[in-house]
Amino acid sequence: MSIELTVNRVKQSVSADPDKPLLWVLREDLRLPGTKFGCGAGLCGACTVLLDGQAIRSCQMPVGSVGSAEITTIEDVASRPAGQHIVAAWEDLDVPQCGYCQAGQIMSATWLLEQMPDPKDEDIDAMMSGNICRCSTYLRIRKAIRQAAT
Ligand code: FES
Secondary structure (H helix, E strand, O other): OEEEEEEEOOEEEEEEEOOEEEEHHHHHHHHOOOOHHHOOOOOOOOEEEEEEEEEEEEOEEEEHHHHOOOEEEEHHHHHHHHHHHHHHHHHHHHOOOOOOOOHHHHHHHHHHHHHOOOOOOOHHHHOOOOOOOOOHHHHHHHHHHHHHHO
């Protein structure tokens, strides 16, 4: 089935089963490997993308349900002012350790700053709690979000 998507500000047509998770359409069909597979069960946040500006788990979203919503992935997050600030802070503070979770972390952090331009530590911890980092870089993640917010 042919499905129309708007990904990173570009309209695209993909031939895919509508039940295929958006994560795999992005990675396999659209060759956007920045969005990562972690658990495949909506629990780790590695696959986070923005759907009309809202952070969602792309492993849980059938591509056929996306409709006309605009998808933003890590490859284009810096086109959003909050994303640009987050990426700059991430680099400045050398946040990642192994780096596997960072695309999802950055997408969630961008969403957070777009909702809440000046978050407190409790807000950051609450809104980022769905993104797991096996290397436990949580303190640097929090610091980077605070820096990006200033
Ligand atoms: Fe989607 Fe873990 S891979 S939440």
